[in-house]
Amino acid sequence: MSPLRSVPAGDPSPDREGDPTRLADLLVELLARSARGDEAAFAELYDATASRVHGLVLRVLRDLAQSEEVTQEVFLEVWRTASRFQQHRGSAVSWLLTMAHRRAVDRVRSAESASRNETTYHRQNPEVEHDATVEQVEASLEARRVHDALQALTDVQRQALELAYFGGYTHTEVARMLELPVGTAKTRIRDGLIRMRDAMGVAQ
Amino acid sequence: MNDTTNDLMNDGSIHALSGAYAVDALDDLDRLRFEAHLAGCADCRAEVQSLQEAAARLAETTAVAPPPALRDRVLADITRVRPLPPEEPARQPAPGVPGHLKPRRHWRMLAAAAAVLALVGIGTVATQPWDHGSSHGQLDVAARVLAAKDAQRFSSTLPGGAQATVVRSPSQGRAVILTRKMRPAPDGKVYELWLQAPSGRMLPAGLMRGGNREVLLRGDAATAKAVGITVEPAGGSAQPTSAPIALLGFDKASA
Numbered sequence: 051m052s053p054l055r056s057v058p059a060g061d062p063s064p065d066r067e068g069d070p071t072r073l074a075d076l077l078v079e080l081l082a083r084s085a086r087g088d089e090a091a092f093a094e095l096y097d098a099t100a101s102r103v104h105g106l107v108l109r110v111l112r113d114l115a116q117s118e119e120v121t122q123e124v125f126l127e128v129w130r131t132a133s134r135f136q137q138h139r140g141s142a143v144s145w146l147l148t149m150a151h152r153r154a155v156d157r158v159r160s161a162e163s164a165s166r167n168e169t170t171y172h173r174q175n176p177e178v179e180h181d182a183t184v185e186q187v188e189a190s191l192e193a194r195r196v197h198d199a200l201q202a203l204t205d206v207q208r209q210a211l212e213l214a215y216f217g218g219y220t221h222t223e224v225a226r227m228l229e230l231p232v233g234t235a236k237t238r239i240r241d242g243l244i245r246m247r248d249a250m251g252v253a254q
Numbered sequence: 255m256n257d258t259t260n261d262l263m264n265d266g267s268i269h270a271l272s273g274a275y276a277v278d279a280l281d282d283l284d285r286l287r288f289e290a291h292l293a294g295c296a297d298c299r300a301e302v303q304s305l306q307e308a309a310a311r312l313a314e315t316t317a318v319a320p321p322p323a324l325r326d327r328v329l330a331d332i333t334r335v336r337p338l339p340p341e342e343p344a345r346q347p348a349p350g351v352p353g354h355l356k357p358r359r360h361w362r363m364l365a366a367a368a369a370v371l372a373l374v375g376i377g378t379v380a381t382q383p384w385d386h387g388s389s390h391g392q393l394d395v396a397a398r399v400l401a402a403k404d405a406q407r408f409s410s411t412l413p414g415g416a417q418a419t420v421v422r423s424p425s426q427g428r429a430v431i432l433t434r435k436m437r438p439a440p441d442g443k444v445y446e447l448w449l450q451a452p453s454g455r456m457l458p459a460g461l462m463r464g465g466n467r468e469v470l471l472r473g474d475a476a477t478a479k480a481v482g483i484t485v486e487p488a489g490g491s492a493q494p495t496s497a498p499i500a501l502l503g504f505d506k507a508s509a
Contacts, residue, residue, distance in 0.1 A: 085337050093329055100325065105318035118324050122331065129332040133340040140303050144310040151309070155278040160435075193314040200312075214279035215312055221274040222281070233267070240273025240305070247308035 073098070077142035078135075085133035092129055099143060100125070103150045110154035110218045120157055124150045151215070158218040199249035206230070207242035214239050272298050276305035283407065283419060283432065290401035396430045396470045399423045408481070408502040412436070420471075420481045420502050429475035430468060431483075438464035439485055446490045448482040448498070449473045456482055461490045479504055 077098060083091035103124055108117040128146055135145050200208055206228065213224045225235035246252075271288050274280050280288060292298050399405060402423035409419045416436040422429040431447060439445050445463065448456040449471060459471040459481070471481065482498040484491075 085340070087337055089329065089332060092332060093325075096325060096328060101317040101319045102313045104320035104324070105316040106313040108318055109316040118320060121320055122324060122328055125328045126331045126335060129337060130335050131338055133338050140307055141310070144307045147310040147313050148306050151313075152278050190314060190317070192311070193317070196311050196314045200315075211277070211312075214274065215277040215309055216316070219279065220281050221271075221279040224279065233270075236267075236270055236274050239277060239279060240270055243273045243276060243305040243308050246311065247304055250308060250311050252304055252307040252311070 074141050074143065078137055081128075081132045081135050081142050084129060085135075092132075095128070096125060099146055102143070102147060106147060107150055107154040109216050110151070111158055116157065116161075117154075120153050121150070124153055127153075155218040195250060196246075199246050202249055203242050203245055204238075207238045207245065210235055210238040211242035211246075269295070269298055269301075272301045273305055276302050277309050282434070283421070286400055287405075290397065395426070395428060396468065399426050399428050399430045399470070402426050406504070408504065410500050410502050412483075412500050418483065418500055418502065422475050422481075422504060424476045427474055427476040429471045429478070429481060431462070431471060431481065433462070433465070433467045433469075435466065436462075436464040442488050443485050444488050444490060446484050446486040446494070447471055448484065448494060449475060449478040450480040450482060450501075452477055452479060454479070456494050458490060458492060461486075 077095065080091045080095040080098070084095060100121070104117060104121045107120045107124070108114065111117045111120065124146070127149060135142060139145075200211075203211070209228055210221075210224050210230075213219045213227060214221060217224075219227065221236045221239060222232050224230075224239065225232040228235060230238070268288065268291050271280065271284070275285065275288050275292075278285075292302065400421055402425055404425050405421050405423045407419060407421050409417065412418055414437055417434040418436075419432045420429055421432070429449070436445070444461050446461055447459040447469065449459045451457055457473055457478075459473045460469055462469050462483075475481075480501050480503045482494070482502075483500045484494045484496050484498050486495060
């Protein structure tokens, strides 16, 4: 993370591509070494990505103890399956966060079906527990760019995307929550992501 | 049945599920079906990949450092787990897949089978499901049923909150049952699956344990009227010895 953090928050600078690219290459190399059993490389990979993994899992699950469990499971899975990462199929960080998100969502949904009432209450009454992260977030230029890209979405696109990604809701649940037809919710999630992708200059 | 099912089965907009898929906003069954679609749709694969990249950026806004003790636990964990070797770059046809199938079809089934594996929790990483080529005979059939254009879905909530979903494909003549959170059968007992013949007779269609399962039912599901689940003595019975805990009628298809 340090290459990102070292850049002050503020106007997006034209040379912003340099550091993230270097970080991306580093992660690929660390994954390759991890796949060969290099524990030191894995520790470095952990240090470079743990905040994003844990923060995402925590945002979805909201429960600190469960989030630590899931973060631990995710990294163990990363270690075990590092050889299965394929660079041409996307970035290392996306591979890792996709895995983390899937696990967090699986956990939140199985917790929900186990104790529907309690969890529903919890999820419908979100405490704002994330303020502590705001300063840290604003320190990252990348985070600022993401924030700006989110603000550029329509309200419905942003709400649908946030409910799906951070809330862990299915698109049919998102539709009910926003009182939209299911097909519309589905489209808004996709449109929102496409606009994010294009605004962020994500490689296609 | 819900709107999602109709979406998936009746209109051509399955491509538009790429966004919901990229942010894990599909339920298990829709996910399986979309993954079966993905395996045959390069455009959707590329789009999903780019949307997953975009979604991952969202995590930049939520970073929170985990406690240092977690790092210690993770680094201790990995000393006890052996990393998987790389997958073979060249894919050989898996055993059990008929050789005359067109590659694309074959590919679809492999991916769907891998998705089934992921669903039932055999440790497959499902983030790039089309990469996983493991497969065997029964799963191929199950995958064909799940990916069939005429697949119909029937769902039921069982006592205790467990979910059972039957997917039947008349063209394949088979049905697959997916269960979530079934309690284990009582000691010395087992869940037995039944296909109800047009005559009303219950024909044994296989045995199943509790938990989250995906089981291909034995027998002709095209003409059957219903799928039943009973609790039977270990080893199963030739005919039901107790009232069904679930009976999912095929007349109630809404797809």
